[in-house]
Amino acid sequence: MFLQQLINGIALGSVYSLIALGYTMVYGIITLINFAHGEIFMVGAFVGLLLISVAKVNIFFAIIGAMVFCMVLGVVVELVAYRALRKSSRLSALISAIGVSIFLSSLALMVFGADAKGFPDNAFPVTQLHIGNADVSTLQLVIIAVSALLMMGLEFIVQKTKIGKAMRATSEDYNTSALMGINVNRVISFTFALGSALAAAGGVLVGVLFNAVSFNMGLMAGLKAFAAAVLGGIGSIPGAMLGGLLLGVSEVFGVAIGYSSYRDAIAFSILVLVLLLKPTGLLGQKITKKV
Amino acid sequence: MLKVDNIYVNYGAIKALQNVSFEINTGEIVALIGANGAGKTTILNTISNIVPSVSGKITYEGKDITKTAPHDIVKVGISQVPEGRRVFAKMSVLENLEMGAYTRSDKAEIAADIEKIFQRFPRLNERKKQPAKTLSGGEQQMLAMGRALMSRPKLLLLDEPSMGLAPMLVEQIFQIIQEINKSGTTILLVEQNANMALSIAHRAYVLETGEVVMQGDAKELARSPEVRKAYLGE
Numbered sequence A: 001m002f003l004q005q006l007i008n009g010i011a012l013g014s015v016y017s018l019i020a021l022g023y024t025m026v027y028g029i030i031t032l033i034n035f036a037h038g039e040i041f042m043v044g045a046f047v048g049l050l051l052i053s054v055a056k057v058n059i060f061f062a063i064i065g066a067m068v069f070c071m072v073l074g075v076v077v078e079l080v081a082y083r084a085l086r087k088s089s090r091l092s093a094l095i096s097a098i099g100v101s102i103f104l105s106s107l108a109l110m111v112f113g114a115d116a117k118g119f120p121d122n123a124f125p126v127t128q129l130h131i132g133n134a135d136v137s138t139l140q141l142v143i144i145a146v147s148a149l150l151m152m153g154l155e156f157i158v159q160k161t162k163i164g165k166a167m168r169a170t171s172e173d174y175n176t177s178a179l180m181g182i183n184v185n186r187v188i189s190f191t192f193a194l195g196s197a198l199a200a201a202g203g204v205l206v207g208v209l210f211n212a213v214s215f216n217m218g219l220m221a222g223l224k225a226f227a228a229a230v231l232g233g234i235g236s237i238p239g240a241m242l243g244g245l246l247l248g249v250s251e252v253f254g255v256a257i258g259y260s261s262y263r264d265a266i267a268f269s270i271l272v273l274v275l276l277l278k279p280t281g282l283l284g285q286k287i288t289k290k291v
Numbered sequence B: 001m002l003k004v005d006n007i008y009v010n011y012g013a014i015k016a017l018q019n020v021s022f023e024i025n026t027g028e029i030v031a032l033i034g035a036n037g038a039g040k041t042t043i044l045n046t047i048s049n050i051v052p053s054v055s056g057k058i059t060y061e062g063k064d065i066t067k068t069a070p071h072d073i074v075k076v077g078i079s080q081v082p083e084g085r086r087v088f089a090k091m092s093v094l095e096n097l098e099m100g101a102y103t104r105s106d107k108a109e110i111a112a113d114i115e116k117i118f119q120r121f122p123r124l125n126e127r128k129k130q131p132a133k134t135l136s137g138g139e140q141q142m143l144a145m146g147r148a149l150m151s152r153p154k155l156l157l158l159d160e161p162s163m164g165l166a167p168m169l170v171e172q173i174f175q176i177i178q179e180i181n182k183s184g185t186t187i188l189l190v191e192q193n194a195n196m197a198l199s200i201a202h203r204a205y206v207l208e209t210g211e212v213v214m215q216g217d218a219k220e221l222a223r224s225p226e227v228r229k230a231y232l233g234e
């Protein structure tokens, strides 16, 4: 029972982590809460759905396709909706982000309708495995493995590659990064591309996990992932990974011990608690205001 | 090498620079001195184009670079050591130096240049894996200078390299600035420590509330009564 719930929680939580990473990276670099991020996740889920049900590709190619599509979408959103507001107040940028969020979900409503869409039967064969006394579906294992792989990939990019180092530099000090010859606009685009790709992968995985894709799925998932990012310490990449896992696991355990009607409230209760006790989040650093 | 012509810069309603013109010749150390808030940092940031000018023109080796993007300014050969050093605190010493070489792709040469920086600043070598925030103020200044040299600049802009350092260290930093200059890098040196700056500079400009009020040979300026009174504390 415990092991069972733990695995369920990790599967759900790793998807929250994937989405939370986008919030935290974008915040780290331009101190903007990208409210449209949940909708990028939703679009990723639809692209995955179309690829699996119409183009009949397998789940891995669907994930890659959704990631590529949302990378472009994320870059375009930043270019169109945020770039011109880079030097304005954060409130204007936030309002613009909410606008993009409403635009994308309305667009999805128009194109796909209000009903949740499911995946075709047998789109991927799911086998139940018995590990100890836990029933684990291969789907959960795929979710955990794909998420872990993507996060390791991200860690590699951020720590080891030139553009990843430029991301870290830019998030520390925008002007000084420009003095290094770093094209900060390009770094910001790259950050949106990375974050959006992870959200898209999360979208496909969640769609498959719950066998439902709908125009408004980005709202709750986005809010929870945002909570996870804040829980871990907004701006911190390991924080987002940890925050997502913690939220997923506590949500699943909360439901298991009988608080299923409070399912969605659990994430936010934890968030409020952590913020009261440690305002910078679990792994966050004191936010020094950038001048 | 660099020619600044009638530059005006505003921060909102604040007029930071007015009608500023000056020139730097290849091989020189030019000092820019002036009181707090005179506009020295603004001049460097306008050259690096982090702060845009309202009007005026900046020419570098015959090319108009007034509108050149900040990251391209580094590519043409101008690099800046900003005021307050501004090392990337969470990144290692080595990574900071790598960021200085961001515009380059010649890996082997970059590695060789990092070795040269470590020879010039052995303390950085001992600390190369440490996050930059763990360095002392003097070490951070060395790192900031090393980082700026990594782009192999022809013109190096230095903003108050002596700020907050012990006199011994100030001597050492000025020594290094002279060495960098002798090895072929032209230098624009902003300093509040006018005494030290004038002692190593060839020429100097004096800035007062956003305007150039005096200019000339550094040794002569150091002897002039106005400068001695206003900036050398006499």
Ligand SMILES: Nc1ncnc2c1ncn2[C@@H]1O[C@H](COP(=O)(O)OP(=O)(O)OP(=O)(O)O)[C@@H](O)[C@H]1O
Binding pocket: B011, B014, B015, B016, B034, B035, B036, B037, B038, B039, B040, B041, B042, B043, B083, B192
């Ligand atoms: N970002 C900014 N916003 C508004 N005003 C600014 C800004 N930066 C500088 N100023 C103003 O512009 C003027 C020139 O500032 P600057 O930093 O260039 O002076 P400085 O000569 O470098 O001074 P210091 O020796 O103290 O470093 C000052 O009056 C300052 O208050």
Ligand SMILES: [Mg+2]
Binding pocket: B040, B041, B042, B083
């Ligand atoms: Mg200054």
